[in-house]
Amino acid sequence: MVRMDYVCKVGTPAGEVVEQTFSATDESALRTDLEQKGYYLFSVRRGLGLRELGLRTPKVAxxxxxxxxxxxxxxxxxxxxxxxxxxxxxxxxxxxxxxxxxxxxxxxxxxxxxxxxxxxxxxxxxxxxTNALRKKAIAASVYPIMLFLMMGTLLAVMMLKVIPQFQQFYAGFDLDLPLITRVLMGVAVGLQHNVIFVVLALAAAFVAFRLWLRREGSAVIIDRLLLSVPYFGSLMRMYATSQLARTLSALLQGGLPLLNALEVAANSIGNRAMAAAVAGATHQIREGRSLTAALESTGMVDTLTLEMVKVGEQTGALGDMLNSVADFYDEEMETSMAKVLSLVEPVLLVFMAVIVAAMLLAFYLPLFEAISAVEQHTGM
Known part of the structure; x- marks a missing residue:
């Protein structure tokens, strides 16, 4: 539906009288929207935007x-x-x-x-x-990824452009270069002369890894390893637990039997290792075991979640308890992500600084030694 611009004189929730332009489908919708936002409408008139002058026709992308x-x-x-x-x-x-x-x-x-x-x-x-939680997780990972890309770009420039120039410079001198300088020169020259083969090898390795992930059980192995990574593993476990609890709660409160709900909830978990473990727990539910016992046998669910599930089963409020578990881990994950990012950002920056400083030192140190030797020789 086409939205139009309206110039309104309104009283704000703070008690000020201002004139602003708002967009709405019609005047009735505009009044309703302003009332919900706490504005008091004094006057309204149609705006003369490009749309109203016929200079811009809205189109669907x-x-x-x-x-x-x-x-x-x-x-x-x-x-x-x-x-x-x-x-x-x-x-x-x-x-x-x-x-x-x-x-x-x-x-x-x-x-x-x-x-x-x-x-x-x-x-x-x-x-x-779940969509809001996913957006928060993506937003939190943007800055570290940008730092990794910057670090990779910086190293590529150093190895492909800067170091080869130093190598050409030192080639004209009879200097006994340090081991680290010779190693970096060898790697840089090798990359420069074989950059196409290196790119093809990396692409082939990536394709081979993707094909390996498609094999049954491969993704489970990778995700199980990721769960054991310090800091990030605990974040992934919290996110997977929240997915399980939120999905299971929604299905149980909708009236689906526990066994069917657990099978669907297992498929909703992003971490394949935990998804496989929860899917295995459905067999124990079929045998008559409680949800708490079945989840405990997986070794993937923490004690707090198990205790809350147990209380939910005993009180007949399993759906509400699972919702509480999901809410708790959503908040915990947000707090933990902030802590992890506060550690990751300075560590990456320091690591980048150390790498660049070490590379520069490896190439400028021989130059300083050569200058010092020349000065000593001249002084003699």
């Missing part, structure tokens, strides 16, 4: 149109399947990996319990919370 067309086609397929007698949950499940497993599982719960609207509302809340 090609990428958004492509996504819309794909989603519409998928939904029309689902509609046709429902019309042919298939259940809504089965229709979405038949689309394969296009939709996450939690969607079809939630729809099954809604169909069984006859409370589809409330189940979908819980699903919306779940997706909103």
């Amino acid at each position: 090609t990428e958004r149109l492509l996504i819309f067309a794909q989603e519409l086609a998928a939904l029309l397929k689902v509609r046709d399947k429902v019309k042919s007698g298939m259940a809504l949950s089965e229709a979405f499940k038949a689309e394969g990996k296009l939709y996450p497993p939690i969607l079809s599982a939630s729809l099954i719960a809604g169909e069984r319990g006859g409370n589809m609207e409330s189940v979908l509302r819980r699903l919306v809340q779940y997706l909103r919370l």
Whole structure:
């Protein structure tokens, strides 16, 4: 829907009277939006923006149109399947990996319990919370990644440009260079002369690693190793626990049986090692063991989570307890990420400074020694 600009004279929540331009679909929507924000509207008039003058016509971006067309086609397929007698949950499940497993599982719960609207509302809340958590994790990792890229770029420039120039300079002198200087020169010259082969080798190694990850069990091995990394491993464990608890809570509160809910929740965990462990716990649930005992046997779930799950099972409020677990770990992860980043940033900066200083020292030290020798020889 086309949005229009309105010039409004409003009273702010702070008690000031100001004139500002707001955008809304119509005047009624504008008034509602301003009231919700705590503004008091004195007067309003249409703005004369480029859109109103006919100089700018709003268009849908090609990428958004492509996504819309794909989603519409998928939904029309689902509609046709429902019309042919298939259940809504089965229709979405038949689309394969296009939709996450939690969607079809939630729809099954809604169909069984006859409370589809409330189940979908819980699903919306779940997706909103998990998406917000994912965005926070991505935002927190941007700066360290930028530092790593800067460090890699700096090393590449030093090895491919700076060091070869020093090598040409020292080639004209009969100097006994230190071992570290000779090693760096050899590596730099080798990289400069074989840069294409090095790039191809790195690309081949990357492709081989990706193919190895596709083998069954390979990703589990990598993720298990990542969980053992200091600091970062604990963050990954907290994130995986939050995913498990949040998904399981949403499905249980929607009315899905524990066994089915746990199977879907296992698939929602990003860490494959923990996902495999939780999936294995479903066999113990089938044998009649409690959720607490099944999760404890995996060795992947910490004591606090197990205690809260146990209380939830005993009180019949497992869904609420799992929600509390997810909320707790979301907050803990945010605090821990801030602590880790406060350590990572200075460590990376110091590491970059030490590397650059060591490389410069390795190449300037022989020069200083040569100058000193010349001065001594001249003085004699």
